[in-house]
Amino acid sequence: MKKVPLQDLPLQYQTIKEELAPEIEQILSSAAYILGPAVSRFEENFARYVGTKYCIGCGSGTDALHLALIAAGVEPGDEVITVSYTFVATAWAISYCGATPVFVDIDPHTYTMDPKKLEAAITPKTKAVLPVHLYGHTCDMDEIMAICKRHKLALIEDAAQAHGSIYKGKNAGTFGVSSCFSFYPGKNLGAFGEAGGVCTNDSAMADHLRRLRNHSQGQRYYYDELGFNYRMDGLQGAVLDVKLRHLPKWTEMRHQVAKNYKLSLAGLPGLVLPEIKQWCTTNWYLFVIQHPRRDELQKHLAARGVESALHYPLPVHLQKAYAHLGYKPGDLPVSETVAKRCLTLPMFPEMTDEQIDQVTDAVREFCVK
Ligand SMILES: Cc1ncc(COP(=O)(O)O)c(C=O)c1O
Incomplete structure (x- = not known):
């Protein structure tokens, strides 16, 4: 594979x-x-x-x-x-x-x-x-x-x-x-x-x-x-x-990948897709989804050859390095919930249709099973 x-x-x-x-x-x-x-x-x-x-x-x-x-x-x-x-x-x-x-705290959509x-x-x-x-x-x-x-x-x-x-x-x-x-x-x-x-x-x-x-x-x-x-x-x-000379073209290519992802992943149970406000044109640096069983989904993807990542698993206010500031779980509920559910899918300008299909097939299989 x-x-x-x-x-x-x-x-x-x-x-x-x-x-x-x-x-x-x-x-x-x-x-x-x-x-x-x-x-x-x-x-x-x-x-x-x-x-x-x-x-x-x-x-x-x-x-x-x-x-x-x-x-x-x-x-x-x-x-x-x-x-x-x-x-x-x-x-x-x-x-x-x-x-x-x-x-x-953050806005739950953006x-x-x-x-x-x-x-x-x-x-x-x-x-x-x-x-x-x-x-x-x-x-x-x-x-x-x-x-x-x-x-x-x-x-x-x-x-x-x-x-x-x-x-x-x-x-x-x-x-x-x-x-x-x-x-x-x-x-x-x-x-x-x-x-x-x-x-x-x-x-x-x-x-x-x-x-x-x-x-x-x-x-x-x-x-x-x-x-x-x-x-x-x-x-x-x-x-x-x-590289800067290529950046506009690469950004456009990222948009195409995101469009294909969104088409293939629309409406899957439990899955939250990125929502782009009408006042924003994103550069699609990362394509981040949410799922309540995120860790299981990540394992499922890995078993199907799809790499994924967590951006970010523990918000900064709960990191040990900042314990002295006195924040506790529950202080920033949106950040904390999203951190538990977010999953970053592969995203790069040169992604092929086959690669996109491999990712979306694996996500779909998990969501409908
Ligand atoms: C939001 C944000 N801030 C700051 C940084 C720090 O940048 P660098 O890794 O180049 O030091 C990064 C990237 O790693 C980032 O994503």
């Missing part, structure tokens, strides 16, 4: 190998290993793709979040409101600043920050709000922006999963004072290692971010504040710049 992987990065590499080779050669032969012209070119092109004036390339999406929070003025003792149903790095970055993550829960979580210590465009579905930005404006809070978008996602005609990553992207290999735009970027329209903030990522160096060997080695590798800039 042929296996259907969650993603197929080796296959994608084969499709762009020839285009990549001279760009990689150029980095190696010019020894532009860290930052350099390829990173600058990518920063310009990615900012244009997102629709911001600037992109500041850095070492990872986690670095991007840390830098963006510092540049927005988050300091020890502050609170930053975010979601618990996310990849843990969203919360790490807040903690790295010495600030406290305050978790609010899996993103429930704006109705946001206002109640604001205290005099709140400095910023960090919503996450999860799985590529954008947050309900109008509501979130209105609340941030009313309370004078900095809005930073965790757009690590949202390259090319659109909210009411505007790209994810253009709503906050800054937005943070991950170019982790498995993302819709993925590097050949770790990489990330912060996007912003604010030129002073862009300058600050550029200094912060480079040991806070303005003049060489002079440092005005605590800095970081969060620079992007030249090689990653070169690879990402090539």
Whole structure:
């Protein structure tokens, strides 16, 4: 039996190998290993793709979040409101600043920050709000922006999963004072290692971010504040710049896969399919279903050669690392329920009809038996 992987990065590499080779050669032969012209070119092109004036390339999406929070003025003792149903790095970055993550629940349909829960979580210590465009579905930005404006809070978008996602005609990553992207290999735009970027329209903030990522160096060997080695590798800039040319086509191909999934899986008992709000165009980073017998379904799929994954099995507020914050089960009921029921199916642009059929046949067999 042929296996259907969650993603197929080796296959994608084969499709762009020839285009990549001279760009990689150029980095190696010019020894532009860290930052350099390829990173600058990518920063310009990615900012244009997102629709911001600037992109500041850095070492990872986690670095991007840390830098963006510092540049927005988050300091020890502050609170930053975010979601618990996310990849843990969203919360790490807040903690790295010495600030406290305050978790609010998600909307059960979009899996993103429930704006109705946001206002109640604001205290005099709140400095910023960090919503996450999860799985590529954008947050309900109008509501979130209105609340941030009313309370004078900095809005930073965790757009690590949202390259090319659109909210009411505007790209994810253009709503906050800054937005943070991950170019982790498995993302819709993925590097050949770790990489990330912060996007912003604010030129002073862009300058600050550029200094912060480079040991806070303005003049060489002079440092005005605590800095970081969060620079992007030249090689990653070169690879990402090539891959960016293909991103619109790859996103379109993901849409086709999602459409086929939805057609084949519609109406199955117990199965909840992703729901995309009419104000959102997702980038289909992940195709996540829910089922009350999720663990059994996952085993059933594995036995039929279908890889699947859990994004995410335990919300951040219940992780041991955050026990000191004092959250307990039941505090964020939607996040906790979805975490028990979610299952990520294979999703990548190059998926064949046969692979899609293998997945949907296996899911259908489980649901109707
Ligand atoms: C929502 C979210 N935030 C932050 C990150 C951190 O990005 P990275 O893995 O590039 O550090 C990721 C990705 O892994 C993510 O999915």
